[in-house]
Amino acid sequence: MSENLSTLKWFKSSYSGGTDGNSCVEVARAPRTIHIRDSKQTTGPRLALRHTSWALFIAAASEEM
Numbered sequence: 508m509s510e511n512l513s514t515l516k517w518f519k520s521s522y523s524g525g526t527d528g529n530s531c532v533e534v535a536r537a538p539r540t541i542h543i544r545d546s547k548q549t550t551g552p553r554l555a556l557r558h559t560s561w562a563l564f565i566a567a568a569s570e571e572m
Contacts, residue, residue, distance in 0.1 A: 510537045519546060 515535035533549070535542045541561040543554040556564070 510539055512537070512542070515542060517544070517549075 515537060517533040517535045519531050519533050531546050533544050533546045535544075540555045540557060543556070545551060
């Protein structure tokens with residue numbers, strides 16, 4: 508099964524500090540992967556992670572230091 512990447516719905520964190528699209532990372536969910544891109548370069552490179560890897564990343568990033 509291949510994913511249709513042209514229909515991804517991108518969103519930014521509520522912590523991004525603005526709506527101009529110039530200061531954060533955007534994320535989109537697909538059936539098999541989570542996609543991450545730079546809001547300043549929407550046609551640039553993207554990172555794709557499996558859902559399990561994304562969950563591990565979020566858990567580690569959420570831990571108190």
